[in-house]
Amino acid sequence: MELLSEYFIPWAISNTIAIVVLVTAIRKPKVARLLFVLLFSWACWINYTTANKSPDDYLNYASLTPFDLYADFINGWFRSHITSMVHLIAFGQGLLAIGMLGKGWAAKLACIGAIVFFLAIVPLGIGSGFPATIVTSVAIYFIWKNDDLNYLWYFKTKKSDLSI
Numbered sequence: 001m002e003l004l005s006e007y008f009i010p011w012a013i014s015n016t017i018a019i020v021v022l023v024t025a026i027r028k029p030k031v032a033r034l035l036f037v038l039l040f041s042w043a044c045w046i047n048y049t050t051a052n053k054s055p056d057d058y059l060n061y062a063s064l065t066p067f068d069l070y071a072d073f074i075n076g077w078f079r080s081h082i083t084s085m086v087h088l089i090a091f092g093q094g095l096l097a098i099g100m101l102g103k104g105w106a107a108k109l110a111c112i113g114a115i116v117f118f119l120a121i122v123p124l125g126i127g128s129g130f131p132a133t134i135v136t137s138v139a140i141y142f143i144w145k146n147d148d149l150n151y152l153w154y155f156k157t158k159k160s161d162l163s164i
Contacts, residue, residue, distance in 0.1 A: 007126050014129030018136050025139035029147035030155060032139060033100050036114065040097035044090045051086035058082050064127030107149040114140045
């Protein structure tokens with residue numbers, strides 16, 4: 001219970017943002033894509049800098065996961081490879097941000113990658129903001145299905161918008 005009270009505010013913020021992004025993905029998928037570009041760009045920067053400055057911070061996730069397999073991985077192999085692994089994660093997050101800016105296959109691949117990423121961190125429990133990770137995966141699915149997946153800066157216009 002102490003763990004929940006310590007992380008409640010960031011958890012509540014993460015889940016509130018996830019719900020807002022889901023609603024945005026349903027109503028305005030291109031705007032939601034922009035939000036994911038910002039999220040993955042920020043996450044890329046945060047993870048890269050944290051891995052360089054204080055890599056042991058990532059070991060805290062072992063106490064947050066309810067799954068022994070994840071805790072054992074974090075306290076085992078991951079402990080010896082934190083910086084290189086988190087650099088790879090940050091690189092992937094940067095690629096997801098770039099892919100979300102793109103169109104066609106790049107945007108689809110970024111959507112798939114984002115869904116896989118969010119589902120992969122679900123077992124971190126409160127450390128990943130669960131269930132925010134599930135909600136954001138659903139939001140990305142709505143982006144994939146409802147957006148034209150053209151460049152982020154291209155918006156469809158209705159003929160009625162063009163008439164004088």
